[in-house]
Amino acid sequence: xxxxxxxxxxxxxxxxxxxxxxxxxxxxxxxxxxxxxxxxxxxxxxxxxxxxxxxxxxxxxxxxxxxxxxxxxxxxxxxxxxxxxxxxxxxxxxxxxxxxxxxxxxxxxxxxxxxxxxxxxxxxxxxxxxxxxxxxxxxxxxxxxxxxxxxxxxxxxxxxxxxxxxxxxxxxxxxxxxxxxxxxxxxxxxxxxxxxxxxxxxxxxxxxxxxxxxxxxxxxxxxxxxxxxxxxxxxxxxxxxxxxxxxxxxxxxxxxxxxxxxxxxxxxxxxxxxxxxxxxxxxxxxxxxxxxxxxxxxxxxxxxxxxxxxxxxxxxxxxxxxxxxxxxxxxxxxxxxxxxxxxxxxxxxxxxxxxxxxxxxxxxxxxxxxxxxxxxxxxxxxxxxxxxxxxxxxxxxxxxxxxxxxx
Amino acid sequence: xxxxxxxxxxxxxxxxxxxxxxxxxxxxxxxxxxxxxxxxxxxxxxxxxxxxxxxxxxxxxxxxxxxxxxxxxxxxxxxxxxxxxxxxxxxxxxxxxxxxxxxxxxxxxxxxxxxxxxxxxxxxxxxxxxxxxxxxxxxxxxxxxxxxxxxxxxxxxxxxxxxxxxxxxxxxxxxxxxxxxxxxxxxxxxxxxxxxxxxxxxxxxxxxxxxxxxxxxxxxxxxxxxxxxxxxxxxxxxxxxxxxxxxxxxxxxxxxxxxxxxxxxxxxxxxxxxxxxxxxxxxxxxxxxxxxxxxxxxxxxxxxxxxxxxxxxxxxxxxxxxxxxxxxxxxxxxxxxxxxxxxxxxxxxxxxxxxxxxxxxxxxxxxxxxxxxxxxxxxxxxxxxxxxxxxxxxxxxxxxxxxxxxx
Numbered sequence: 161x162x163x164x165x166x167x168x169x170x171x172x173x174x175x176x177x178x179x180x181x182x183x184x185x186x187x188x189x190x191x192x193x194x195x196x197x198x199x200x201x202x203x204x205x206x207x208x209x210x211x212x213x214x215x216x217x218x219x220x221x222x223x224x225x226x227x228x229x230x231x232x233x234x235x236x237x238x239x240x241x242x243x244x245x246x247x248x249x250x251x252x253x254x255x256x257x258x259x260x261x262x263x264x265x266x267x268x269x270x271x272x273x274x275x276x277x278x279x280x281x282x283x284x285x286x287x288x289x290x291x292x293x294x295x296x297x298x299x300x301x302x303x304x305x306x307x308x309x310x311x312x313x314x315x316x317x318x319x320x321x322x323x324x325x326x327x328x329x330x331x332x333x334x335x336x337x338x339x340x341x342x343x344x345x346x347x348x349x350x351x352x353x354x355x356x357x358x359x360x361x362x363x364x365x366x367x368x369x370x371x372x373x374x375x376x377x378x379x380x381x382x383x384x385x386x387x388x389x390x391x392x393x394x395x396x397x398x399x400x401x402x403x404x405x406x407x408x409x410x411x412x413x414x415x416x417x418x419x420x421x422x423x424x425x426x427x428x429x430x431x432x433x434x435x436x437x438x439x440x441x442x443x444x445x446x447x448x449x450x451x452x453x454x455x456x457x458x459x460x461x462x463x464x465x466x467x468x469x470x471x472x473x474x475x476x477x478x479x480x481x482x483x484x485x486x487x488x489x490x491x492x493x494x495x496x497x498x499x500x501x502x503x504x505x506x507x508x509x510x511x512x513x514x515x516x517x518x519x520x521x522x523x524x525x526x527x528x529x530x531x532x533x534x535x536x537x538x539x540x541x542x543x544x545x546x547x548x549x550x551x552x553x554x555x556x557x558x559x560x561x562x563x564x565x566x567x
Numbered sequence: 568x569x570x571x572x573x574x575x576x577x578x579x580x581x582x583x584x585x586x587x588x589x590x591x592x593x594x595x596x597x598x599x600x601x602x603x604x605x606x607x608x609x610x611x612x613x614x615x616x617x618x619x620x621x622x623x624x625x626x627x628x629x630x631x632x633x634x635x636x637x638x639x640x641x642x643x644x645x646x647x648x649x650x651x652x653x654x655x656x657x658x659x660x661x662x663x664x665x666x667x668x669x670x671x672x673x674x675x676x677x678x679x680x681x682x683x684x685x686x687x688x689x690x691x692x693x694x695x696x697x698x699x700x701x702x703x704x705x706x707x708x709x710x711x712x713x714x715x716x717x718x719x720x721x722x723x724x725x726x727x728x729x730x731x732x733x734x735x736x737x738x739x740x741x742x743x744x745x746x747x748x749x750x751x752x753x754x755x756x757x758x759x760x761x762x763x764x765x766x767x768x769x770x771x772x773x774x775x776x777x778x779x780x781x782x783x784x785x786x787x788x789x790x791x792x793x794x795x796x797x798x799x800x801x802x803x804x805x806x807x808x809x810x811x812x813x814x815x816x817x818x819x820x821x822x823x824x825x826x827x828x829x830x831x832x833x834x835x836x837x838x839x840x841x842x843x844x845x846x847x848x849x850x851x852x853x854x855x856x857x858x859x860x861x862x863x864x865x866x867x868x869x870x871x872x873x874x875x876x877x878x879x880x881x882x883x884x885x886x887x888x889x890x891x892x893x894x895x896x897x898x899x900x901x902x903x904x905x906x907x908x909x910x911x912x913x914x915x916x917x918x919x920x921x922x923x924x925x926x927x928x929x930x931x932x933x934x935x936x937x938x939x940x941x942x943x944x945x946x947x948x949x950x951x952x953x954x955x956x957x958x959x960x961x962x963x964x965x966x967x968x969x970x971x972x973x974x
Contacts (some may be wrong), residue, residue, distance in 0.1 A: 180845075181847075187658050198789045199661055200657055203652075211660075220657040239650070247611075248833070250629050251594050254618055260582070274587060284717060289726060305572045319694070319695030323704075324731075326728070329726060424859070426855075444722060444723035445592060448835065449632070455833075549686070
């Protein structure tokens with residue numbers, strides 16, 4: 161089961177010359193098991209082909225953007241139609257208003273929308289809006305949560321200063337006591353509490369939000385006048401046809417969106433409640449392509465599919481089937497897995513696996529068997545996956561568990 | 568010469584409900600003369616149509632992205648072809664390496680490239696790279712220069728904290744003495760000097776870079792080990808087929824790019840010299856769509872046009888003809904204009920015009936005559952403009968000066 165990878169190696173050598181470190185950011189395979197391809201040639205539906213022609217069932221879905229399938233005809237068609245009319249013009253098109261209306265109609269807590277390009281942008285705009293609204297500086301965040309890669313938020317300190325991270329207090333996700341302690345520490349300077357919709361930090365088990373934690377975050381914001389921010393960039397519309405914290409019955413004041421909202425076309429958004437409207441209109445944020453129309457047209461089409469299809473039930477059902485199939489196959493070969501978080505966002509860790517050695521070896525073998533899994537970042541189920549895809553992945557897993565057992 | 572604007576007004580009313588303040592950022596017309604349309608229906612070549620069907624010769628070019636004409640067949644074709652193969656996949660495509668190679672081949676100081684989405688991203692990455700490279704914090708910037716709209720750079724303080732702007736010292740553009748003083752003030756903590764390629768601040772006359780200012784910036788960085796950053800997001804490839812400071816014979820260590828590099832498709836870039844390669848590979852920056860392939864394919868096609876066409880000579884010639892035509896028409900009606908900066912990036916201010924009243928009235932009239940001008944932000948000439956377009960604009964200007972005189 162060796163794969164051809166000569167084109168990938170040749171491209172890596174060229175990249176090494178013209179890209180620092182050969183690659184950067186979350187799509188670098190530097191921390192992935194050996195044998196993961198860096199470069200891809202094609203994507204369609206739920207599948208990827210690397211530059212050497214190897215095909216994969218892709219459980220990373222572009223790290224989240226692919227919700228309805230790569231190359232979705234109606235969504236890409238909407239993008240191309242709008243591109244032919246006008247995209248990055250001297251002002252926005254009518255579709256900007258339509259997309260804002262669609263999001264406000266879909267997300268219960270939201271009364272308004274602002275568009276940007278990166279998930280980082282939406283989180284930074286939430287931070288600025290909360291500070292403008294309250295006239296205060298301090299934000300409470302959960303240890304290990306990812307809210308983007310700007311100087312105030314990037315998980316790696318290189319190139320940042322202590323000033324970039326001033327006015328931040330950390331708590332533990334789902335730990336009400338630590339949240340209360342952090343808020344108390346903020347004193348009368350609390351501007352916002354940031355929350356991931358689920359704990360989907362890298363390298364560790366996921367956690368669904370404890371309803372009492374979400375309720376406490378809401379209550380503490382209400383008591384102090386601070387704003388509650390849910391960062392739904394990664395999970396948004398994958399767990400609910402609304403903000404993910406609708407599942408625990410808590411409405412944030414601000415929520416951050418991206419990735420799936422236009423099925424991979426480049427747009428992100430900050431949504432907000434009326435309470436934060438004036439503050440949001442007072443901050444100056446912008447970008448060269450933030451008013452470009454084509455991604456908004458793709459977003460309008462994506463929202464239509466979110467409203468009108470059973471994608472949510474389908475991805476949940478497939479996610480559960482995958483989870484059950486993997487668990488049973490693992491058990492047959494004497495392995496015990498921790499599959500945490502929502503089934504639509506799988507994360508698979510092996511019990512008794514210091515250094516993730518089993519996980520790395522198993523993922524590397526799954527890759528050779530044509531299934532792209534990630535050993536330490538949550539994955540994604542997309543609407544283009546079928547029962548046969550899941551059955552094939554489970555069958556591959558059975559072989560890979562057997563091989564791991566034999567090794 | 569009244570224009571229909573009922574569709575625009577209807578869209579503004581809808582936007583008021585779902586977008587804070589009705590619009591935000593640089594494409595809001597809140598600070599423009601009355602009668603400027605907010606929403607556009609279509610763009611082609613050098614022309615825009617607003618949602619009420621009014622047609623404009625567009626001297627804003629999308630605030631910079633439109634270099635080769637809206638809807639350019641070859642560039643948009645490259646985008647669509649790559650979109651159909653794969654765009655926001657689980658890893659980059661080969662075209663990422665090709666685009667990096669094309670930029671490194673085109674920009675003399677550059678040995679490597681990193682891609683991002685906003686001009687703000689490229690500037691922030693330059694800041695982080697310089698701090699990682701030097702282990703120091705302080706940056707010297709010119710008063711009034713725009714380097715993006717993140718908390719450390721946005722021109723409006725709302726929602727930002729003093730900590731966001733820590734470690735910044737300001738000088739006056741083109742004033743060597745003030746630059747030397749700022750560097751001296753940084754002491755042994757200088758990480759970078761940021762420079763706009765020209766002074767293209769809003770609301771004031773533009774200035775070409777004084778060669779002695781650029782040379783001093785280079786010398787001061789060499790002496791201190793700090794990095795020199797040229798922010799070419801707005802002017803890049805509009806003044807030279809290289810970094811804009813090639814015109815004053817100074818090579819920066821880092822340069823920031825965006826807008827025109829893919830003719831409006833969403834991508835920006837940080838380019839750097841070998842000296843900064845290791846530091847650039849040490850920072851963690853990323854974004855949901857930074858590795859998306861379609862905009863890179865558009866960029867490769869744009870670079871080909873930059874290499875192989877006379878766009879630069881064409882836009883310069885048209886810019887000069889526009890400048891001469893406007894100056895002569897103004898003089899005929901007793902007005903004196905200040906047309907500053909490079910002819911390819913026009914900025915037109917009236918002498919004796921406190922509060923820009925003449926400028927606003929004249930621009931509003933030019934708009935009614937089908938020419939989209941900006942009263943306080945530099946404009947752009949694009950390759951799709953023709954001699955007839957320029958002659959038409961000059962003829963419109965003659966009428967608008969006459970009307971202004973009469974008023």
